[in-house]
Amino acid sequence: MRILIPDLGYDDADLEREVAGPDFTIDFYRWQPGIEAKITDESWRSCHALALYEKIPVTPAIMAKLDNIKLVVRAGVGFDNVDLKGFGAMGIPVCNVPDYGTMDVAEHAIGLLLGLTRGIVEHNERLRGDPIGEWMFHTPPIKRRLLGRRIGIVGLGRIGTATAMRAKxxxxxxxxxxxxxxxxxxxxxxxxxxxxLEELLAGSDVVSIHTPLTAETRNMIDAKALSHVKKGAILINTGRGETVVLEAVYEALKSRQLDGAGLDVLEIEPPQLNHPLIKAWRTKEPWLHGRVVLTPHSAFHSPESIVTLRKKSVKTAVDFLRDGNLYNCVNAEFLKK
Known part of the structure; x- marks a missing residue:
């Protein structure tokens, strides 16, 4: 049996081969721009399972080459780059790996919240510029005690629940x-x-987003939604960037409907430098300074989470090909049809 990884972000697949065992062949291509042109037709046609990261969209042209495919595994949580319906019509299950970074993302969400409400990021930045003059406890603009405040979790899946338990x-x-x-x-x-959603937003001091990206959740947190948010709330997003309209966050921060925002994911990544929120954040405009913390879609990442992801993505394929055990199928509704 042969598993193809067309966009592996690492120099070797030793870890994957160790998990798969001797009766499986692991073919991989080290990710680099333009790698699609270097993947041979034979690699596509001979694979029995495909383990994908986020770099290569599986186009109809690629799907037409998958003569022996039995399973597609998205090595990650999101599956925007996979045609669920198309593979379903072919009778091919698509699976993801939803739990490899659960604890990491939950910790990151709480970390963003603490960074804002305890002024950790702001104090550090000010002290770097002037360790003597900025040796003051009152400068961050939105310091507050969390005890007794309400956090609203949007999407109580694995990560949402883990975040909720830490918040509690x-x-x-x-x-x-x-x-x-x-x-x-x-x-x-x-x-x-x-x-x-309106009830949650209106009653929460902190709102933390943990939904997958679907047609229903895309642009879910827009200007209309934020008009319902409790005045002075803090928004945290470690889920999917496209669920939150950045322009709406900018306006809500400017009007003080939102006091702060901690964002690990954005609609467009890396960010557009001319976006008004990004521009105001970068230039430290006084009205915004200290009220926004950005991280580079890194909530999922730790050395441990990457090992877990690599192992689980291959094990998902092996378990299905060897024993017929199907885990975390995300296109079941299309398979039924």
Whole structure:
């Protein structure tokens, strides 16, 4: 059996081969711009499973070459670069690896919140410029105690739940909005539940986004949604950049509807330097300075999470090809059709 990794971000596939065992062949191409042109037709045609990262979109032209394909694994959580419906029509399951960085992302979300509310990032930046003159405790603009405040979790999946449990440990009152969870789950968890996004936004001091990117969630946090947010709230996004309209966040920060924002993901990555929010953040405009923390889509990352991702993506393929065990299928609705 043969597994193809067309956009591996590492110099070798020793880890993948160790997981797969001797009865599997691992073909891989080290990711670089233009790698698509170097992948041979034979590589596409001979593979029984495809393990994809996020760099290569699987086009109809590529799909037409997959003569022996039995499974596609998206080595990550999101699957925007895979045609779920198209593979479903071919009878090919598509799986993802949703849990490799759960703890890392949850910790990052809380880290962004603490960075803003304890002034950690702002103090560090000011002290770097003037260690003596800035030796003051009151300069960050949105310092506050978290105990007793409410955090609203949008999407109570694996990462949303892990974030909620960490927030609860800090004494935050946890609410969530997730229309796909069965009634009563909030009772077992001890969380509050909002039955509309507007209700959650209006009642939360902190809003943390943890939804996948779908047609329903794309641009979910827009100007209309933010008009409902509790005045002075903080927005955290470690989910998908396209769920939040950056222009709307800029306007909400400018009007003080939002006091702060911690963003690990953006609509366009890397950011557009001429976007008004990015420009104001970079130039340290006084009205915004200290109220925004950006990180480079790094919430998922740790040495441990990458090892887990690489192992689980290959194991998902091996378990299906060898034993027929299917895990984390994301196109089941199309397979049924």
């Amino acid at each position: 440990a800090f004494g935050l009152d946890v609410w969530f909005y997730d229309p796909y969870l069965r009634p009563g789950i909030e009772l077992g968890l001890g969380f509050g539940r909002a039955f509309s």
